[in-house]
Amino acid sequence: MWQRGNSKSREFQELARQEALNAARVMVQEKRINSQKHDTIDLHGTTVAEALVIVKEIIKDESSAINNGKPLKIITGRGSHSQGQISILKPAIRKALVEDGWVVGSWDAGLIVHHKRT
Numbered sequence: 069m070w071q072r073g074n075s076k077s078r079e080f081q082e083l084a085r086q087e088a089l090n091a092a093r094v095m096v097q098e099k100r101i102n103s104q105k106h107d108t109i110d111l112h113g114t115t116v117a118e119a120l121v122i123v124k125e126i127i128k129d130e131s132s133a134i135n136n137g138k139p140l141k142i143i144t145g146r147g148s149h150s151q152g153q154i155s156i157l158k159p160a161i162r163k164a165l166v167e168d169g170w171v172v173g174s175w176d177a178g179l180i181v182h183h184k185r186t
Contacts, residue, residue: 092118093125110143116160119144123161127170127181139173140181 092114099110109126111119123142127134134140144157162179165172173180 088115089118089121093122096122096126105141107138108141108143111157111161112143112145114157116156119157119161120164124164124168127165127168131184134181135183137183139183141178142181143178145177 095113096109096111100106100108103110109123111122114122127140130138130140142161144155144161158174158179162172162174165179165181169185171182171185173182
């Protein structure tokens with residue numbers, strides 16, 4: 069009997085995770101639309117897991133533009149609101165993109181995706 073409850077609990081946790089991811093997607097897209105900087109992604113307010121999914125989705129959609137000389141700027145923040153004042157998004161996003169073959173530059177509050185390694 070307790071196993072059924074455990075299964076339901078996992079189901080609701082997954083639902084909550086999906087809803088949080090959808091809300092994060094909307095937030096990031098609204099920031100892009102409102103700022104009219106379509107070459108910039110502002111990840112403030114997202115978790116590492118949400119940010120990784122969102123960045124990979126956007127890069128997949130915009131990879132040809134990025135590879136044709138239109139870099140993508142990713143604002144991860146400096147970590148001012150993170151424990152220890154150290155950004156947790158920046159190293160996680162950089163690592164994932166480099167592993168996916170992207171050439172990634174850095175600036176104090178984020179990253180710049182230049183192109184895919186050849």
